[in-house]
Amino acid sequence: MTLVADPVPERATRDTGTGGPPPRGIVSRVAGWLGSRLLRGALVVIALFWLMPVLGLLVASLRSETSNRADGWWTIFTAPAQLTLDNYRDIVSNDTILDSLWNTVLISVPATVLVVVISAAAAYALAWIDFRGRDWVMVTVVSMLVMPIQVALIPIARLYGALDMFGSIAGVVLFHVALGLPFGVFLLRNFFVGIPRDLIEAARMDGAREWLIFRRVVVPVGLPAIASLTIFQFLWVWNDLLVALVFADPESQPITVALQSQLRQFGSNIDLLATGSFLSMLVPLAVFFAFQRYFVQGVLAGSTK
Amino acid sequence: MAGIALTQLDKRYGDGTHAVEGLDLEISDGEFLVLVGPSGCGKTTALRMIAGLEEISSGKVEIGGTVVNDLPARDRDVAMVFQSYALYPHLNVYDNISFGLTLRKLDKGEIDRRVREVARVLDLHEHLERKPKNLSGGQRQRVAMGRAIVREPQAFLMDEPLSNLDAKLRMQMRAEIARIQRDLNVTTVYVTHDQTEAMTLGDRVAVMKRGVLQQVGPPQELYDRPVNLFVAGFIGSPGMNLVSATLRSTEYGQYSVEVGDQRLVLPDGLLARRPALAAYDGREIVLGIRPEDMEDAALDGAVEGAVLGSSADLVEAMGSDVMVHFPVEARPVVTDDTVELARDAGEPVGSRGVGSTVLVGRFSPRTRIFEGQQIEVRVDTARLQFFDHQTGTAIWNR
Numbered sequence: 228m229t230l231v232a233d234p235v236p237e238r239a240t241r242d243t244g245t246g247g248p249p250p251r252g253i254v255s256r257v258a259g260w261l262g263s264r265l266l267r268g269a270l271v272v273i274a275l276f277w278l279m280p281v282l283g284l285l286v287a288s289l290r291s292e293t294s295n296r297a298d299g300w301w302t303i304f305t306a307p308a309q310l311t312l313d314n315y316r317d318i319v320s321n322d323t324i325l326d327s328l329w330n331t332v333l334i335s336v337p338a339t340v341l342v343v344v345i346s347a348a349a350a351y352a353l354a355w356i357d358f359r360g361r362d363w364v365m366v367t368v369v370s371m372l373v374m375p376i377q378v379a380l381i382p383i384a385r386l387y388g389a390l391d392m393f394g395s396i397a398g399v400v401l402f403h404v405a406l407g408l409p410f411g412v413f414l415l416r417n418f419f420v421g422i423p424r425d426l427i428e429a430a431r432m433d434g435a436r437e438w439l440i441f442r443r444v445v446v447p448v449g450l451p452a453i454a455s456l457t458i459f460q461f462l463w464v465w466n467d468l469l470v471a472l473v474f475a476d477p478e479s480q481p482i483t484v485a486l487q488s489q490l491r492q493f494g495s496n497i498d499l500l501a502t503g504s505f506l507s508m509l510v511p512l513a514v515f516f517a518f519q520r521y522f523v524q525g526v527l528a529g530s531t532k
Numbered sequence: 533m534a535g536i537a538l539t540q541l542d543k544r545y546g547d548g549t550h551a552v553e554g555l556d557l558e559i560s561d562g563e564f565l566v567l568v569g570p571s572g573c574g575k576t577t578a579l580r581m582i583a584g585l586e587e588i589s590s591g592k593v594e595i596g597g598t599v600v601n602d603l604p605a606r607d608r609d610v611a612m613v614f615q616s617y618a619l620y621p622h623l624n625v626y627d628n629i630s631f632g633l634t635l636r637k638l639d640k641g642e643i644d645r646r647v648r649e650v651a652r653v654l655d656l657h658e659h660l661e662r663k664p665k666n667l668s669g670g671q672r673q674r675v676a677m678g679r680a681i682v683r684e685p686q687a688f689l690m691d692e693p694l695s696n697l698d699a700k701l702r703m704q705m706r707a708e709i710a711r712i713q714r715d716l717n718v719t720t721v722y723v724t725h726d727q728t729e730a731m732t733l734g735d736r737v738a739v740m741k742r743g744v745l746q747q748v749g750p751p752q753e754l755y756d757r758p759v760n761l762f763v764a765g766f767i768g769s770p771g772m773n774l775v776s777a778t779l780r781s782t783e784y785g786q787y788s789v790e791v792g793d794q795r796l797v798l799p800d801g802l803l804a805r806r807p808a809l810a811a812y813d814g815r816e817i818v819l820g821i822r823p824e825d826m827e828d829a830a831l832d833g834a835v836e837g838a839v840l841g842s843s844a845d846l847v848e849a850m851g852s853d854v855m856v857h858f859p860v861e862a863r864p865v866v867t868d869d870t871v872e873l874a875r876d877a878g879e880p881v882g883s884r885g886v887g888s889t890v891l892v893g894r895f896s897p898r899t900r901i902f903e904g905q906q907i908e909v910r911v912d913t914a915r916l917q918f919f920d921h922q923t924g925t926a927i928w929n930r
Contacts, residue, residue: 425618428585433632433679434606443631447622 288314288501295497314502324503327485331507333396334471334481335464338403342460343453345404346411351441353412354419355427365416371409379406380473387474394476402474403464411456418452419445454521462511482507534596534686535561536582536719541591543577543743551577553743555591562717564710565748566734568724569766570876574743575723576691582721583689584608596686611680615692617672619664619679625651626660629678636683650682653712670701674708681712687719694729706732725876727767731755739763741872761818761924762869764917770823770855771877772917773891774870776863777819779812779918788837789819789916792861792888797837799914807929809918817927818865820917823855826893828901829908840909844901845890854895858907864889869924 251259286300289310294302303309318324352358353365383402387393392401422445430440446453468483475484486503489496541555552574559565567575580586582593584605593600600608611632620628626647633643651657654674664672673693680688693709694702710733713720724730730737731751738748739762747759751767758764764772777789787798787809803809829839842858864870893909901907918927 423616423618425614425616426620428605429612429614429618429679430620430631431585431605432583432610432612433683434635436606439635444620448620450622 284501284504286310287497288505290314290498292496292498314498315506318499318502318506321499323485324482324499324506327480327482328507330396330475330479331465331481331483332510334399334403334475334479335461338400338407338464339457339461341400341404342407342411343457346408346415346456347446347449347453348441349408349412350415350419351437351445353416354422355440355445356437368409368412368416372413374409376406376469380469384473393474394479396475396479399471399474399479399481402470403467406470407460407463411460414456414459415449415452418449422448450521454518458515458518461514465507465511534719535559535563536687536721537592537594538578538582539592539594541578541581541593542589543574543581543586544589551743552581555743555745557738557745557748559719559721561719564713564720564722564733564735566722566724566730566737567740568727568730568737569740569746570872571725572742573740575725575740577743578740579612579689579691579721579723582687583610583612585612609685610687610689611683611685612689612691613676613680613693615695617664617676617696619672619675621664624661624663625656625667625675625678628664628675629656629682632679632683646682646684647678650678653681654678654708669697670705673697673701673705677709677712681716685718687721688713690720690722692724693722695724695726702729709733728769731767737767739766741869757926757928758820758917759926760869761820761865761867761919762872764820764919764926765870765873766876768822768824770892770894771873773821773823773889774865774919775819775821775860775889775891776865776921777817779809779815779817781810781813787813789817791819791840794840794860795837796840796911796913796916798916802914802916806918806927808927812918812920812927816921818867818919818921818924820919821891821911822915822917823892823894825912825915826891826895827910827912828856828893828895828899829910830900831896831898832910834908834910838911838913840891840911842891842907842909844903844905844907847901847903849897852897854897854899854901856893856895856899856901856907856909857890858893858909859888859890861888863887865921867921867924 283300286303287295289312290300290303291309291311291313294309353361353368379402383405384393387398392398426444426448427440430444435443466483467481468487471481471484472487475481480488482503486500486507489499489503536557536559538555538557541552541557542550543552544550555574555578557565567578569575577586581588582595584600584603588601595608595610620631623631629650630643630647633646638646647660648657651660654677656671656674656678659667659671664675667675673696676693680690690709694705697705706729709722713733722729722733731754734751736748737751737754739746739754741762747754747763749757754763754767758767758772761774765774775791777791779787779789780795781787786800787803788795789798840858840860842860844856844858846855846857848855848857891909895901919925920927
């Protein structure tokens, strides 16, 4: 990484051309300076523009229902006094929202853990254990990646009906696991295949069985990929509306379904929606920051050569 | 500790490649055996079959008198040092070394004692807490060694363990490996393509070519009595000069070889040591001259019948020696073996065309030869080597 990073500051100092002979005129130097300033300014504008909806949501969640109905969220810049925590006070006493938030946890955590554990084990086998038909299993997994989730809704709904699982949290979790596995296996297998063969064989020579090689070598070395998968899968399940809408009954509905049911055709109770949405955003953010430290570059550094 | 025996060991791959062919080798307890050969000669495959990392197509591998063909690698109780070191990147030096011991559920105190002892021997005790990425190449190599040593296995298997180090470090580690192996007295099979490593480390050296064992013996024997052109050319640095020549007997019962229009007279004792040579009278043979067996005649004195005249093509002063390249008017030897050797060295075959061959002599640094100069080269005729032109085998007795 340093090899790539080093030349940049060097070139930057050369471009400003303070020390050298006068190869560049004052005009081009000013243009260059302006150019980099303009670029930075443009980036800031784009970033702010991107954040606008989130900002609006945050502000709306901090205003009372009456002010939200009266005018737009941007008026807080002129009248900051209207900010209030009342909405949050209301929502923590709203059982529907709290229950559904808890349901989201009950769905997301097992659906993520199961996908990560099963994918990792399957990916190890597909990458490092020789067995008959291994390539065909992999081809099947990849082909399942292209299947749209909507296609599976009706057949699975009928199956759940027959199995008397319809509406339960377990049903929602199982559906997410089934649909999350192909991507998980695909992602992890491709990462595991990149682990040097010598490393696996060294563990084998050291006396490790497959399970120990998996647990003590492949999983620690594969942590960046496993962390990515965890975040992907968790965000996907946490934010899912469609699957929960189809399979969850009111007792097991997650926050997305609960908020969606609050939408009204005319006007909206934006105070509840904005606050609920913001609460439900906090958890994925926390998960992201918890796992991002595993995205370290060069986990394999120093292993071979 | 235990000996290793390979009987008719064979490895065929699905695509028909015959990587190892009928390999018979007996490595006695505590012996240091080096498997050497150009890349693709099957030496690593043979080693991996001993390790249990490669399936055996046919034949038998015995470790300590037990046939281990169907035993998985983890149960063979041998340790391997990989060319790439293959250190566990997420573990520090201590955990890398102790990994195999913790898997064997050894007592914590015993593990600690052994790891610290090994770290002390390998001079790693100051780096036990470091991760592999924070170590130098030489230190990584020593951790890889430590991981093998600490297990106190029945045998060490080493797959080109020094090839990733620079020249100076390689010499240092070579000496260290020799010392450790001598102190521990553990049976060791060492794979390398570097003939210097093979000669300096091995109690015995086994030379392989395209999956077939060519010769196995103590290093000096391989140097003095190579069984064929391949071993002759592979062992020694620079390699033995090989040139087409014709054997002639003179009326006084003496023999000489004609190299182009020049002639080297064979000393009396030589025929006695190589009685089969007499049958080649008047026939074309391959003459082998080691660079070490040549000297600048200006220093050594020209002796009738032991001198080759030429002009110096290239003079390389090495400090301790001077390498002089000079052409002689004789056909170069192009056989299966020399083609294989040239391929390994990355040289074109018969670089000077059909009619002339470039020889390399290792002369004393006192020589005053310069490039383009007419030179006379004194040849130690007692140490000449002779090979059959068709089969490439050495001519000794039949």
